[in-house]
Amino acid sequence: MEILYSLEKSTLTIFLIGELDEFSAVNAKQKLDQIISDNKPQTILFDLSRLSFMDSTGIGVLIGRYKTAKALNGKVYVKNISRSIDKIFLMAGLYDIMPKISYKEQKNEIH
């Protein structure tokens, strides 16, 4: 898996690219924690448009990163979720802690 990010004002957009499973999770956790604590964003926006696969290991990874962000008083959102990953988000109740956001909402609410 590849992780890219961009910081705009205090919003950190993180692109998860490829497959998030047990194999890629260890590195992903480390790298994400590093990026978050380096940038101390007020808002984290996970862009999943290029995440081609995620299973329940990914739930753990995302909840863990939510905790990292919260400890720094940050909020977490997600966008561009594919249908099968959406099913996993719903099942795990992930949207309760990291709401899905559209482009429009992003412009109005976050900044």
Place this chain on the structure above:
Amino acid sequence: MEILYSLEKSTLTIFLIGELDEFSAVNAKQKLDQIISDNKPQTILFDLSRLSFMDSTGIGVLIGRYKTAKALNGKVYVKNISRSIDKIFLMAGLYDIMPKISYKEQKNEIH
């Protein structure tokens, strides 16, 4: 595998799409012979731009269709060959009976 074709003057362009292997060969042979004998083209141009896979079974399929075409006094050319299929063509000496043709040559020579 999917087979599409277009007839322009007496040139029949045949697009081989997908994978040409032992599994797809039986249907491909039948369909190609049908198309060739229905249209009796002077020139057959195999466009392999969308052929994603071919093994030595495909050599037999193409030589067989070359014979069908020759029996009807037609000539056979190929174009848009990927690197790995090119290797097979070279190995089997297929270009000797169905030369590779570029877009420019096609305009000048065939019509």
Place this chain on the structure above:
Amino acid sequence: MKYINQFSLSVDAKSINEGFVRSAVAAFCVQLNPTIEEIGDIKTAVSEAVTNSIVHGYKGKDGQIVVTVGLCEDGKTIEISVQDFGVGIPDVEQAMQTFFTTSPTDERSGMGFTVMEAFTDDLLVTSEVNKGTLVKMKKLLGANGNEIDNEQL
């Protein structure tokens, strides 16, 4: 159970192989012309079972995972089994409860079996302590209206 087409594979229990197993199962299912959603469901369910064998069954130690996939006589139902010969599960019923996990410190969600259940049409887990675990899943790949009959094979 008689299958009209099948394969079985045995692979080292290493997490680097998860993607391979998912892709292999998906490549076999392609003959049924499944929808993208059906293929996604199968990949996810298989991934959960394989992860469990690696993480819980063998706890990261060496071992083999055996995956079998069969196409049923109706030409549209796929049966998948994932088997390991690891530590086994003492209480399967408890293990299958949503959010139950024995590795919370590892950031595991306890959602693995729940995902398998949701993404397939049938799930059966049998396990014996110190012998290993066998997960059987069934999925109907009928949404595209394609089925294979024995004559085509």
Place this chain on the structure above:
Amino acid sequence: MKYINQFSLSVDAKSINEGFVRSAVAAFCVQLNPTIEEIGDIKTAVSEAVTNSIVHGYKGKDGQIVVTVGLCEDGKTIEISVQDFGVGIPDVEQAMQTFFTTSPTDERSGMGFTVMEAFTDDLLVTSEVNKGTLVKMKKLLGANGNEIDNEQL
């Protein structure tokens, strides 16, 4: 031979499974980050061997094909074997000659072994009449300069 990662699979000898076997082998090799050309070569070589088992070994009748793939300790050489338990080859040397085929009426080109030889770095064929045929191929996937070491697995 010791492998640092491996799988083996057994599949019905049906031509519908050729694409599946090719994809499975390719999916396993992806861990080595091969070039597109290397993956293409491997798919083609595997396809030749599997076709031969189906067409010549079992002559279209039921049977099983066993494919094993191992990653060698150097972290960049792949060993692939394709085995059937069919009619076998009476004269392997003759069979391996370019353009030799026992099925010319079937429009076979007799190029199968020649392609396997050209697309891999090493080819070994052993066969016994009425027992079956074993094709072993080796390929170095080093062009991208990536290799895997045991620690990563």
